[in-house]
Amino acid sequence: MALSADILRGYTDTILLKCLAEGDSYGYQMVRQIAQKSGGALQLKEPTLYTAFRRLTQDGLIDSYWGDEQSGARRRYYRLTEKGLERLLSDQQAWIETRQALDRLLLDENE
Amino acid sequence: MALSADILRGYTDTILLKCLAEGDSYGYQMVRQIAQKSGGALQLKEPTLYTAFRRLTQDGLIDSYWGDEQSGARRRYYRLTEKGLERLLSDQQAWIETRQALDRLLLDENE
């Protein structure tokens, strides 16, 4: 099973924030972390990823710095800001409420 | 709390199918039914609604007929088709899996 784009729309930002809450990371790695965590269900596409990074940076929810790799390609690391953490917490709460509302709207009463 | 647009994107169709699975209905009433069921969290907007009706009709998931109101404004009733019911069932299953994946991606392990 793969999660469709539209279904995820609106959650990518939160998914990225949560990912960074577990430690600084960089684009390519985050794609893999998220794929793994979702059991392969969510394969974030690169344009989606970098669009989100730009959005989150502009909103001051994350910032970034270049890693000093001795070998291999350069990496831009992203870091959660204080404001980003606050956003994450409120997004998590919103998810819990959304989940409950959608359960009521989509499923039968007795399940 | 109000569900934001992007969060719902991709679910409106399923929400409408589920609503019709409980009996034929018409636009205006469905908006109210859904608002009530979600505890006011989801106020479907009319352009969203009619765009969805067109989409679902085109896909053969619903069809419609004019009611014969003795008084009051005319109403276009919508009805779930066989194909629509099948889609609803698979959408419900998809939601359960999406919910689980998002739980893993958005929340901490111990909750």
Place this chain on the structure above:
DNA sequence: AATAATACCTTGACAGACGATGTACTGTGT
């Protein structure tokens, strides 16, 4: 020397949600 993998990034097209707006009829208060 060619290929795959890692790692970054952008452009352009597409689809869904919705603010604004419009039509038409009914019911209510004055």
Place this chain on the structure above:
DNA sequence: ACACAGTACATCGTCTGTCAAGGTATTATT
């Protein structure tokens, strides 16, 4: 009789997020 709110239908144009396709550069493998 008339204004106004409510019911009920519908569309246009804008905005936003996603992604297929494409591009650059470095390192590892064959």
